[in-house]
Amino acid sequence: MPEQIEKEPTEPQETVQIDVISAARMEEMTSMEKIHFILDGVREGKVVILESGLSPEEESKLIEVTMTEISPDGFSGIDIETHPRPAAKPNFINKLFGEEEKKLTVIGPANQIQTLHKDSELISALVSTK
Secondary structure (H helix, E strand, O other), X not given: OOOOOOOOOOOOOOOOOEEEEOHHHHHOOOHHXXXXXXXXXXHOXXXXXXXXXXXXXXXXXXXXXXXXXXOOOOOOOEEEEEEOOOOOOOOXXXXXXXXXXXXXXXXXXXXXXXXXXXXXXXXXEEEOOO
């Protein structure tokens, strides 16, 4: 009979949940529903990735609402990166045909996400556990 080797108990590994939200799901929501949906996830320590990103107005409102909810003993705010960053002047042809530039937005707790690198083809981030 083989000898059984007892493993030493290991500490549970901390994890970070990443939610990837489809464009179809976000289209069903109003701007404020999107903002609250995102902030609820981030407050729980999740990283939220939006397939379709947010409009510039929604991004501004998200930041505005976040700033009102930051507290020294609780919520530390968000870190937000959009890829690719929309051009200052949208392409006339795309506007004419109703096409928007595709973008991806990554949102997470400010105290857990550190952007390491960002360029036109890549967002690289380090996500730590608390």
